[in-house]
Amino acid sequence: MNPISTGAVPEGAALDHVVINVLQRMDEAAACFAALGFQLTPRGHHSLGSINHLMMTPGAYLELVGLPETGPQRRDVLDSPFGLNGLVLRSADADATYARLAAAGVGASPPVAFSRPVTVNGRNQEARFRTVRSAEGLFPAGRLYHCEHLTPELVWRSGWFVHPNGFAGIEALTVESPEPEAEAGRLAAACGAPAEAGDEGWRIRLGVTTVAIVPGDRARMSNLSLLFTDLDALEGRARLLPGAVWTRLGPDAATLALPAFDLRFHCRAGS
Structure with missing residues (x-):
């Protein structure tokens, strides 16, 4: 089959x-991922x-x-399903992205600006986003924005790239849909990249x-494939974590389920 047309890419x-x-369960979720060997950045508090x-x-x-336990509650987070549910695309210019989506017939809200405090080298700064x-x-499987x-220099900092479990990247995200071709077409238009059958x-x-x-x-984001330098450190931690279900599929592949957070990861060793 030919790729779904998305217009100008x-x-x-x-x-x-x-x-x-994770809604109101951030403390529990943060402890879980830290126990699995992920390095978590300090807790951020968004202005939204x-x-x-x-x-x-x-x-x-x-x-x-x-x-947060008190104060304003971000509506799109509060109304979103628990678990894996957000696909975020990179934008070099939010205004240009909004114009592209409008031209492609993809419904979207105008750009929204927000921030969160960040402390870097003892200095308080504001990480800012649009x-x-x-x-x-439009995308029943979850939020897309x-x-x-x-x-960016306050988000991508080399000291935060080092994880005790060897986490190295995101390989794939699986989206399930009762109408996969239609869903693929909408996603392709929103992402600005072709969908191949x-x-x-x-x-x-x-x-x-x-x-x-x-x-x-049903429409949902069902599985996330993650890359690690190797799987031994992650396996050792997963087997000690109550409630985690670790299944080795071979020397370089495994699955990790976290039922408490409705999460399933495919884990692969590789670069």
Whole structure:
């Protein structure tokens, strides 16, 4: 089959990060991922009314997002499903991204600016962002939005790239849908990258990461494939973590399920 047409494809379509929504369970989630050997950035407090921890790589990263115990509650986080549910694309210019989506017929909200305090080398600074969020209901599997980093030097810091478990990157995200071809078309238009048909569904390349859209009974982000330098450190930690389900598939592959957070990871050793 031919790729789904998306009109003009901007150069550099790439994944920025993937979001795991833990709602009011941030302390529990942060402790879980730290026990698995991920290095978490210090807790961030967004001006929109959400909190987060990041698990950084030199490329795309993982984000735990949740809600503070008191104060404003970010509505799009509060109304989003628990677990894996956020696909965030990188934007060099939020205004240009919004214009592109409008031209492609992809519903989206105008850019929104927000920030969070960051302490770097003892100095208090503000990490600032502008995001363009796709229209509610357009992607039933979860939230999809584009993020322009106004202060990337406060997010990508080499000291945060080193993880005790060897976490090195995001290889793939699987999206299940009762209508995978239609879902692939909408995602392709939003991402600005073609969707290629294969034997099991559709594939969209976002830099080094693949988004796979496959048939499913309901729309959801069902699986995240992560890369590690090797699996031994992660396996040792996973086997000691209550509730974690570790299954070795071979020398360089395994699955890790965290039922408490409705998460399933495919883990692979490689560069």
